[in-house]
Amino acid sequence: MELKIKYLLQIADNAMIIGHRLSEWCGHGPILEQDIAMTNIALDHLGLARNLYQYCARLEGGGKTEDDYPYKRDVRKWRNLLLCEQDNGDFGKTITRQFLYDTFNLQFLTALQDSHDEHLAAIAAKSLKETTYHLQYSGDWMIRLGDGTEESHDRIQKSVNDLWMYADESFLESEADRWALNEKIGVDLNALKLPTQNNRTEILKEATLQIPESGWTQQGGKEGKHSEQLGYILSDLQFLQRAYPNSVW
Amino acid sequence: MTEEEEIFKILEQVLDPEVPVLTIADLGVLRSVNVSQDEVEVVITPTYTGCPAMDMIEVNIKAVLQENGYQNAIVTRVLAPAWTTDWISEEGRKKLLQYGIAPPQRRGLSSSQGENEIPCPQCTSKNTEMISHFGSTACKALYKCHDCKEPFDYFKCL
Numbered sequence: 531m532e533l534k535i536k537y538l539l540q541i542a543d544n545a546m547i548i549g550h551r552l553s554e555w556c557g558h559g560p561i562l563e564q565d566i567a568m569t570n571i572a573l574d575h576l577g578l579a580r581n582l583y584q585y586c587a588r589l590e591g592g593g594k595t596e597d598d599y600p601y602k603r604d605v606r607k608w609r610n611l612l613l614c615e616q617d618n619g620d621f622g623k624t625i626t627r628q629f630l631y632d633t634f635n636l637q638f639l640t641a642l643q644d645s646h647d648e649h650l651a652a653i654a655a656k657s658l659k660e661t662t663y664h665l666q667y668s669g670d671w672m673i674r675l676g677d678g679t680e681e682s683h684d685r686i687q688k689s690v691n692d693l694w695m696y697a698d699e700s701f702l703e704s705e706a707d708r709w710a711l712n713e714k715i716g717v718d719l720n721a722l723k724l725p726t727q728n729n730r731t732e733i734l735k736e737a738t739l740q741i742p743e744s745g746w747t748q749q750g751g752k753e754g755k756h757s758e759q760l761g762y763i764l765s766d767l768q769f770l771q772r773a774y775p776n777s778v779w
Numbered sequence: 780m781t782e783e784e785e786i787f788k789i790l791e792q793v794l795d796p797e798v799p800v801l802t803i804a805d806l807g808v809l810r811s812v813n814v815s816q817d818e819v820e821v822v823i824t825p826t827y828t829g830c831p832a833m834d835m836i837e838v839n840i841k842a843v844l845q846e847n848g849y850q851n852a853i854v855t856r857v858l859a860p861a862w863t864t865d866w867i868s869e870e871g872r873k874k875l876l877q878y879g880i881a882p883p884q885r886r887g888l889s890s891s892q893g894e895n896e897i898p899c900p901q902c903t904s905k906n907t908e909m910i911s912h913f914g915s916t917a918c919k920a921l922y923k924c925h926d927c928k929e930p931f932d933y934f935k936c937l
């Protein structure tokens with residue numbers, strides 16, 4: 531059970547944290563349409579996170595609720611990828627982060643639909659449909675900015691270079707990943723690597739962007755070892771529960 | 780009419796809060812009604828994962844049932860099979876069009892790449908262009924018409 535919860539939290543925390551990052555754009559988007567687009571996508575991610583937290587609460591019992599997971603865990607208990615917590619930077623950096631995540635997430639949710647855990651499979655099937663739109667959005671913008679002006683090209687190339695060391699953490703197996711694969715609940719991450727990378731390469735080429743050499747991959751998110759970024763997110767996300775414990779609407 | 784069918788009829792009054800010309804039956808959100816001795820169970824399915832309208836729909840279902848004498852109603856959300864825009868009824872599609880929202884293409888017909896040539900709900904011209912995948916709510920994309928020059932919402936395929 532413990533490993534199952536860890537596995538579910540890996541997926542839920544990715545959605546929660548990247549959704550929270552996107553929601554930070556609310557009211558600050560470069561133009562109205564993009565503000566609306568990013569907050570719409572944020573809502574999809576938060577919806578996925580809620581479905582999974584509700585499922586965790588049901589499995590764990592003992593009066594737990596979906597809110598306990600996002601509001602009452604400290605940094606070391608979070609299992610999201612380091613990529614998801616990276617700061618928004620400029621619009622191009624946000625798009626690059628989303629693009630790297632969406633290309634992985636599309637393959638991941640496609641495979642997760644075949645989970646022998648029927649509820650998890652249903653959650654994946656539901657979110658997969660939305661993820662197709664997410665990648666259309668981030669992929670289109672990669673091309674538009676990469677193959678845009680000299681300035682947009684240079685700036686997004688820098689974001690690609692800066693975020694590249696976080697791109698492949700998703701494929702490194704944690705103990706929970708290995709357990710879930712063994713139980714036929716989870717996904718074979720190794721099998722997702724090639725299709726994800728091909729998809730990335732195809733779009734980056736069209737965007738006239740250089741693909742950085744694969745080098746050092748930052749890791750630790752799935753085991754609760756995070757960059758300083760997550761602390762900033764939690765101090766905002768959990769402010770109310772920290773200042774006024776157990777307060778409710 | 781069985782009691783289930785009667786309740787189904789009553790629930791057809793519940794409107795979608797974000798597109799208030801559509802009932803939850805038109806949308807295909809209302810899946811089934813099960814009556815047992817002391818309880819009515821209403822099964823619904825969410826349109827979008829994070830759709831904030833679902834909580835309100837749930838409250839409205841319970842309110843309408845209470846008005847009609849059903850005190851113990853529970854609402855169950857199911858995820859599988861996942862909702863698709865193909866479940867919007869013919870009646871629902873007509874209402875959308877009259878409301879000024881282009882109804883979704885049939886999934887079989889639209890290519891995965893793009894939803895092109897969406898007829899303008901004002902003037903029916905197919906000379907239209909997408910401005911943004913994401914419109915005023917999660918289920919809509921924003922288009923503009925090159926003939927009548929009006930922008931419009933398109934209920935995108937899922």
Ligand SMILES: [Zn+2]
Nearest residue numbers: 899902924927
């Ligand atoms: Zn027109």
